[in-house]
Amino acid sequence: MSSDIQKIRNIGIIAHIDAGKTTVTERMLFLSGAKHRVGRVDHGTTDTDDDPEEQERGITIFSACVKFDWKDNHINLLDTPGHVDFTAEVERCLRVLDGAVVVFSAREGVEAQSETVWRQADRYNVPRIVFINKMDREGADFESVFNDIQPRLGGRPVAVEIPVGQGPAHVNNPFRGVIDLIDLKFLEFDPETEGKQVKETDIPDELMDDALLWREQMLEAVYELSEDAMALAMEGEEVPRQVIIQALRKGCIEQTIQPVLCGSALHGIGVQPLMTAVGHFLPSPLDRPAVEGFDPKKEDKTLARNPDPKEPFSALVFKILPAKTGDNYWIRIYSGVLKQNSRVYCPNRDKKENVAQLWQIHASKKDRDGQTESLAAGDICCVIGPRFAITGDTLCDTKEMIELPSIKFADTVLSMAIEPENTGDRKKLEEVLAMLRRQDPTFQAVENEELGQTIISGMGELHLEVIQHRLTRDFGLNVKFYKPRVNYRETVGGKSDIVGACNRQMGATQMFARLSVRVSPLEDSSAPVQVFDRLPADINLPGDIRHAAIEELRERAAGGGLLAGFPLSGVRIEAYDAETHEEGSDEVAFRIAAGDAFDKGLQAAGPVLLEPVMKVEVTTPEDYMGELVGDLQQRRALIAGTETRGAMTVITAHAPLKEMFGYSSAVRSLSQGRAGSSMEPLGYQAAPKEDAEAFMY
Structure with missing residues (x-):
């Protein structure tokens, strides 16, 4: 084997x-x-x-x-x-x-x-x-x-x-x-x-001279990677073909x-x-090295699985293709043997899963002649039967459990509101969007019940455009699509020290709590919010109340900022002091005080709207460079550099996503179709003051 x-x-x-x-x-x-x-x-x-x-x-x-x-x-x-x-x-x-x-x-x-x-x-x-x-x-x-x-x-x-x-x-x-x-x-x-x-x-x-010059450069790398090759070279001997291949293989794998x-x-x-x-x-x-994971029952216990059929079974789900006859789960088997009509465990969902069928894959479909009884470590295949696992989840032996590291995907940068043309399509739309979410981890869909709309989010204009076409063409849905909007974030511009308070009469009880909180910006404005418990150990605050206060701060931070409820990032929140009374200082009181401190702290630190910024690369003949640079500057882009590659000039710029809608068409128009462009997410920067004010009023 x-x-x-x-x-x-x-x-x-x-x-x-x-x-x-x-x-x-x-x-x-x-x-x-x-x-x-x-x-x-x-x-x-x-x-x-x-x-x-x-x-x-x-x-x-x-x-x-x-x-x-x-x-x-x-x-x-x-x-x-x-x-x-x-x-x-x-x-x-x-x-x-x-x-x-x-x-x-x-x-x-x-x-x-x-x-x-x-x-x-x-x-x-x-x-x-x-x-x-x-x-x-x-x-x-x-x-x-x-x-x-x-x-x-x-x-x-x-x-x-x-x-x-x-x-x-x-x-x-x-x-x-x-x-x-x-x-x-x-x-x-x-x-x-x-x-x-x-x-x-x-x-x-x-x-021949040119070939020998390049070959000598290759052999220099071989000598560094192989002592045998170096010894032969020092003796003036020809290095055999197999020694060269083994050395290059070693260097490539390392x-x-x-x-x-x-x-x-x-x-x-x-x-x-x-x-x-x-x-x-x-x-x-x-x-390749043994794949590492941890024991789902003891998260501090690290485990490893070698690529060996004799080891306990472990695999990772890396793609799901929804199908009427049962979703197709694409998996990579890292260890053990997987058999048809068997049971496996998904530690991420704490569920047992059925493996009804095993298939080899051809393109994006099951291979017509590829159904098989079993597959072993090292293979990639399609499994039909699981119901609970999602992309990035582990499938493993039901007795010898392991949870492998999942797959982290980038955050979405663009959103669009959609709604069905008639109420009859609403349920079908919900089902289709749920299916698309299973298939594509970077696609999100959240229903806004107040507006009767669904907000779909993706990685860019083309991503959302493909989703639109799939909804209308592939699934025959009558859907209204609204103008895309960028996914902003919020942070703070400065520091603040605030005391959040609860001083309310609840029936016969006077509720009381004071919580001192410090809010400050992180160096990386796109980093996740950090909430710290800095309350002194000797403070008279029971553990359940202390936990409730910190939990409230974390929940409020996860709920978004103050400007328009956009996700909060790049903020450190520290609870460093508290005051209680003998009566009325309970979990509810401290949750209220924590919420008060959160709102006041963000407001005092100065809410800042962040907009996504793209790294833009434009490849153009020199003749059109001036017009393209001028157009980028009108879009609030910062020109990071230019360089010559052959007959073409490459412009690198950092531009707000909000200004880049339809940019690929603009590039073609300005260059008579001779220039091309590409974009990728770079990070976030403070949005213009007028954009932030538009959300305030």
């Missing part, structure tokens, strides 16, 4: 939008023999982008899982979105993967979302290899992209391939193949067989290097070596 696990590769394809992730995936499926025709994104014929919304827009929105075999390795591949609005799909996939292929466009290079997905991979300690795609495009520059990886991403790229030529067929030196630096061979890919036939020849003399390959996925150039590199350099489940 362990030898099978050694051959499993659980990998993801991650990148900035339009770098070619889905095209890479499709070409892998074709070249491995998993499908007979190559799907095209622009034709809407790809396996992984099978949702109508994805096919219409030509982008990936939902992560998809495909499986194929290549050179004795069984590869579970997750294709992920590149658009920042769907970054949760990347987050949940990286949480369960063992390795990743990071795709860069040879023309655009390291872009804004490239940095985001790289940071996500860092956070989950995911080893990665790099594929510089689109080497056949106008303006392709392998060396420029390669040299950007270290300063912009903090990586250490090591080239194991270099391109022969770059750019389309009409340029002087078009891209026509790659040089394998390990074997020192020139690889050409037959266009007639769409890259299936690979011709391996000696490197032409005119390219995340000290990232092997770099190149090609053109659209034309099948360089994809076969990429699949071979996945097997050579990326880890199997056995190469």
Whole structure:
């Protein structure tokens, strides 16, 4: 069994939008023999982008899982979105993967979302290899992209391939193949067989000097990683191929290097070596550390599970696809064996769950021929039967319990009010929204009974637009949609020391309580509210009353700020003194005093409205830079920097989300369609005074 696990590769394809992730995936499926025709994104014929919304827009929105075999390795591949609005799909996939292929466009290079997905991979300690795609495009520059990886991403790229030529067929030196630096061979890919036939020849003399220079750089990294390689080099001996591969594999798994390959996925150039590199350099489940969690019955007790079928079963739910016949739960099995028609335990919900069916996954669906009796450690599969677990929850053995770390998703930044056109659709709308919440952890829907509306929230304009289309097109609902609004927060601008009081007559009892509270801002205005019990130990305050006062402060903080009830953040609240009477000083009195102190403390410290700020990256020809910078400044953007990448200029700016509605259309209009932009959440800043005043009155 362990030898099978050694051959499993659980990998993801991650990148900035339009770098070619889905095209890479499709070409892998074709070249491995998993499908007979190559799907095209622009034709809407790809396996992984099978949702109508994805096919219409030509982008990936939902992560998809495909499986194929290549050179004795069984590869579970997750294709992920590149658009920042769907970054949760990347987050949940990286949480369960063992390795990743990071795709860069040879023309655009390291872009804004490239940095985001790289940071996500860092956070989950995911080893990665790099594929510089689109080497056949106008303006392709392998060396420029390669040299950007270290300063912009903090990586250490090591080239194991270099391109022969770059750019389309009409340029002087078009891209026509790659040089394998390990074997020192020139690889050409037959266009007639769409890259299936690979011709391996000696490197032409005119390219040999360049190849040897790059190979020496690769070997320098190998010497650092392998004592055997260093010893051979010092003796003047040739370093064997297998020693080089083992050294690079070690460095990749330890995340000290990232092997770099190149090609053109659209034309099948360089994809076969990429699949071979996945097997050579990326880890199997056995190469990864044991997964750690804690005992749900004793939270201070840390537990671990090795990737071994003989260990107790443990798995993580990373995606749920609602279905009429039973929700499809996508899980990663970390240890043990999972059998069909068995019972497992979900510690997060304290519920036992049924495992009625086990399926292999193809794209976003169950594989038609993929139902199986059992699956073991290291695999990714679909389970039908659970009812209570949600994304990020653990499934484990009913006797040997463990709770694994969950998945943390970013807060929503944009909201929109919706309501059904008629009362008959209200119940159906509620059911559909509940289903969408199960599927997408970054989508929220809260009913406002006073207005008869539902407030839906998401990660951006495109995210909410996709939700709109699903409600109307996929579910046939007649729904009114109102203008999107940003999700503000509230904090305080200064400090205050306040005494909250309760001095009320309740029947025959005179209630009394005094609570001294200090309110101050945290350095990070977006950090969660911190509530501290600083009450002296010798104060005459029973434990239940003390607890009630602190609990009231926490509940009030969770309820939002004073301006408009927006979520409160970046605030420290400390209760540091209290006064009681012999009679009438009970839990209720101190809750009232705590509430009074909370309101007075926030007011005295100066409520501040915070607005979300986006990091904006605009890539444009130099001719349009002035107009684009001027437009950004009119949107209250701060220009953080500009740089030249090939023939294009990249503008980086920090802009309030409120001012950025419809920005992608504005960029196209100002540049005659030649510039592009991307945005990602950066943080929060104080909103203009007039915006805050609008909520006060």
